[in-house]
Every structure is written in C-alpha cells, then in structure tokens.
Amino acid sequence: MRLLFLILSLTFTANTYALGGFDSLGESEKKILSQIEEQLGFKDPSNKIKSDIYNAISYVFESQWNSYWFGLTDLSKSKLTTDKNNGFYELTVNNKNNGTIFATFIYKPEVKQITIITRQVRHSTRKPVLERYQELKNNEAENKLIHETDNYALVRKKDYVDFSYFHLNSDTASVVYLDMRVIDVE
Numbered sequence: 547m548r549l550l551f552l553i554l555s556l557t558f559t560a561n562t563y564a565l566g567g568f569d570s571l572g573e574s575e576k577k578i579l580s581q582i583e584e585q586l587g588f589k590d591p592s593n594k595i596k597s598d599i600y601n602a603i604s605y606v607f608e609s610q611w612n613s614y615w616f617g618l619t620d621l622s623k624s625k626l627t628t629d630k631n632n633g634f635y636e637l638t639v640n641n642k643n644n645g646t647i648f649a650t651f652i653y654k655p656e657v658k659q660i661t662i663i664t665r666q667v668r669h670s671t672r673k674p675v676l677e678r679y680q681e682l683k684n685n686e687a688e689n690k691l692i693h694e695t696d697n698y699a700l701v702r703k704k705d706y707v708d709f710s711y712f713h714l715n716s717d718t719a720s721v722v723y724l725d726m727r728v729i730d731v732e
Contacts, residue, residue, distance in 0.1 A: 568596055568600070572607075579596040581615060582596070582637070585617050585634070586634075587653060587655070588653055588731050595660070599651075599662070602727055603649055605644055605647075606641060608643060611639050611640065612639070614637075617634055633652060633653040633655070634651070635650075636648065637651070646667045650662070653731070655731075658730060663725075664724070665724045666723040667722050670720070670721075671719065672714055672715075675714065675721050676714070679701070682701045688703060699712045700712070707725060707727075708725040708726075709724045710723055711723075
C-alpha cells in the first residue's frame with residue numbers, strides 16, 4: 547500500500563510539473579534555479595532554460611534535501627571577486643534517498659551553452675555495490691569496462707559522458723556516478 551501511494555505521489559508530482567512548468571516548482575527549487583541564472587549571467591525571462599536545468603537535475607530535489615552553493619567569487623584570493631556573473635556555479639546537495647550530489651554549472655556565452663557536470667556519491671555495504679557493479683559490467687551492450695582491480699573499477703556508459711566509479715573497502719563500499727550534459731541557451 548505504501549509503495550502504491552509513493553508511486554501515485556511521484557506520478558502526480560511529475561504530471562503537475564509537466565503541466566505547470568517552472569511556476570509549479572516549490573519556492574526552494576525556484577530560488578536555486580534563479581541563483582544559477584544570476585551567477586552564470588544568462589537571461590531567461592521565459593524560464594525555459596531554468597526548466598531545462600531543473601529537468602537535468604530534478605533527482606537532487608527528491609525526498610528530503612538541503613543544499614549549499616558557491617561560486618568563484620567565494621575564494622578570498624580570487625581575482626574574479628569583482629565579476630558578479632562569472633559563468634561558474636557549484637551546487638552541493640545532501641539528499642535523504644540519493645546521497646550527496648555535486649552539480650557544477652559552467653556557462654560560456656560565446657557558445658551559448660551551459661555545461662552541467664553532476665557527481666552523485668553513494669556509500670553502502672559491499673554487497674549492493676558489487677551487485678550494481680556486476681549489473682553494469684555485464685550489460686556490455688550499453689556499458690564499457692574501463693578498468694578493474696580487486697578494490698576499484700570504472701564503467702562508462704557507451705556514447706555518453708556517464709561514468710560509474712566503484713571502490714570497495716573491507717566492510718563498506720562506495721560508488722560515484724558522474725555525468726555531463728549541455729543545455730543550449732538561445
């Protein structure tokens with residue numbers, strides 16, 4: 547019954563966003579997306595770019611989460627402290643269900659693109675991490691094993707900048723998922 551309620555809730559939330567767009571987001575999500583716009587220095591009066599960014603990182607806002615952001619102007623010795631919009635924004639999120647996520651946003655106005663790099667860090671006991679590793683490794687149609695040792699490995703999703711870094715300790719293990727994507731800024 548709980549599972550059915552969760553599925554219905556997630557479906558309703560996704561459909562509400564699909565129908566309502568940027569305006570249907572919560573105030574916290576809107577605030578973060580507006581900070582990204584301000585820090586990167588692009589203009590988005592229609593909210594389309596912010597909606598595209600939200601769609602790219604929406605999983606960071608699932609469940610309970612807290613975030614912190616910083617830019618290059620936060621470095622005390624940075625020579626960029628006079629530039630308000632310097633094309634860089636780092637968002638860090640602790641998420642109850644999805645672990646710790648680092649999302650880097652880089653905007654280059656001359657090419658009219660925002661590059662988004664996300665890294666999701668997951669810790670666990672060895673068994674679920676090994677199972678996930680075997681699942682990815684054995685799916686040779688979609689993935690390529692880059693390297694493998696007794697306690698670490700790297701798997702890449704073919705034709706994507708999408709990597710899974712695995713590390714095993716004696717009792718625990720971790721996996722870091724990294725991917726990159728671009729959003730065109732018109």
